[in-house]
Amino acid sequence: MKNRLKVLRAERDWTQAQLAEALEVSRQTINAIEKGKFDPSLPLAFKAARLFNLTIEDIFHDEVETL
């Protein structure tokens, strides 16, 4: 699953540690999500969406192409 977390974070000039604090997870988890190595749970995705005032689809994208 791809995501725009890094871009959104950079737009707000936040560090990974600051985003981790806001989402109440570890910095390592933010790093893994940004790199696409770990897919967050639905509650965490909703939390991120609320934080950025966006929808989940605005942040996370399925890598499977739809016809």
Next chain:
Amino acid sequence: MTKQDCEHNNYQTKNNANTKTLRNWTTVWVITMAIAAFAPRFIWDFNTSLTIITLLINLAVGFRMLVANREYLRGLDEMQQKILFDAMAFTLGVGLVLGLSYELLEDIKLIGFEPEISHLIIVMCLTYLTAMIAGHRKYR
């Protein structure tokens, strides 16, 4: 958000506190285990009452350590939990498979000594350590 906010990271603070609690209970448990193992022989000459009291204290502290471990696990975020649970599952599997095979070795006379539980625990500790390192590397 400011840098100062980060210093008061709720997750990190809670996690550090849970780690500290678990470390303290583990230390106490190891000490009570050492007392239960060596004191009857070297200090009170196998006095039954003292030995039973020591064992009960060891069990009580062990139970408290398990509670602290549960709190530690619950306090981790979802990725850290996944790494830990994967490592625990792998360790359990290795422990079961190797433990039973190791026990069998003596039964079928392939080794001439009695299998020791401590050998299995060492293998499980090393497996857990390796699995944890591999898990962290995977998501790095």
